[in-house]
Amino acid sequence: MHPSADELYQLVRKRLPRISLGTVYRNLEILSELGEIQKLELSGSLKRYDGHPHRHYHIRCVGCDTVADAPIAPLAQLEDELYHTTVFEIIGHNLEFTGLCPACSREQEKAS
Numbered sequence: 001m002h003p004s005a006d007e008l009y010q011l012v013r014k015r016l017p018r019i020s021l022g023t024v025y026r027n028l029e030i031l032s033e034l035g036e037i038q039k040l041e042l043s044g045s046l047k048r049y050d051g052h053p054h055r056h057y058h059i060r061c062v063g064c065d066t067v068a069d070a071p072i073a074p075l076a077q078l079e080d081e082l083y084h085t086t087v088f089e090i091i092g093h094n095l096e097f098t099g100l101c102p103a104c105s106r107e108q109e110k111a112s
């Protein structure tokens with residue numbers, strides 16, 4: 001699951017009807033600073049969070065903005081290569097794949 005803050009807010013509100021969106025945001029910030037969750041830096045309109053704190057890549061559907069985990073290992077050698085070729089101290093990288101989820105690719109087949 002890669003919910004947006006708003007989706008999480010809707011979920012939490014079912015259990016805690018009086019919670020505010022601001023409280024949900026603050027707790028998400030705290031959890032991501034603690035490394036319990038990840039704030040995802042993806043393109044697309046929504047800021048999303050990830051319950052998996054370890055580094056992994058994502059595939060985003062260009063049709064419906066659904067995000068799934070990409071089942072490949074992180075490319076540590078990319079950062080090693082940069083270590084020798086840039087004056088920057090590299091602290092991370094993002095890699096995002098784009099594609100069509102099964103539902104959207106069915107839609108597209110129907111349309112064509």
Ligand SMILES: [Zn+2]
Binds near residue numbers: 062063064066103104
């Ligand atoms: Zn889709």
Ligand SMILES: [Zn+2]
Binds near residue numbers: 002050
């Ligand atoms: Zn993920």
